Ligand SMILES: Nc1ccn([C@@H]2O[C@H](COP(=O)(O)O)[C@@H](O)[C@H]2O)c(=O)n1
């Protein structure tokens with residue numbers, strides 16, 4: 485009886501780079517193949533942000549003003565969640581990050597409403613043919629408890645982006661009393677988006 489090998493050499497043949505196997509020629513042929521199959525293009529992006537807590541400022545999360553005895557410090561309104569989502573969108577489409585679009589050295593963005601910032605970015609993506617498949621995000625803070633606010637933030641995000649609510653999920657996490665979040669010194673947010681673009685000649 486022939487003995488089966490418990491390990492095997494990969495079928496892949498390692499070849500030295502040739503003109504055909506490298507650079508733009510390879511990329512172009514992959515892209516053509518994708519287009520020929522008339523497939524939608526999908527892009528995933530992630531974003532994160534952190535802002536310091538501060539007294540005497542409103543706490544704005546995802547475009548919702550949350551009842552709280554402190555807010556977040558920043559050049560803009562410091563909406564940590566919208567900033568993370570903006571970065572996820574820019575990441576998905578390979579367009580840098582929020583600071584490149586809205587530099588915190590520019591007086592134009594001082595106390596800016598982040599709803600305007602995200603709508604500016606999102607409208608530009610929509611013009612480029614992108615649609616939101618889904619958005620998942622997490623706000624990390626010790627206080628306030630976000631249970632009652634999560635549905636409102638989800639609703640507001642759907643409104644801001646003009647997408648059905650079921651494409652959006654909002655989660656909350658505490659800092660387990662450790663680190664800057666756990667000590668209430670900062671609030672952080674993370675976001676992941678999946679974007680889709682229909683093929684040129686439609687699906
Ligand atoms: N500021 C927060 C933090 C968390 N929650 C909710 O508590 C649950 C447990 O979260 P842990 O981070 O403590 O494991 C979870 O369901 C969170 O949504 C919250 O409401 N507000």
Ligand SMILES: C[C@@]1(CO)OP(=O)(O)OP(=O)(O)OC[C@H]1O
Nearest residue numbers: 558559560567583586587588593
């Ligand atoms: C939004 C901008 C611009 O006002 O300022 P901040 O509110 O400080 O926010 P941050 O997430 O640190 O970075 C992006 C900035 O360019």
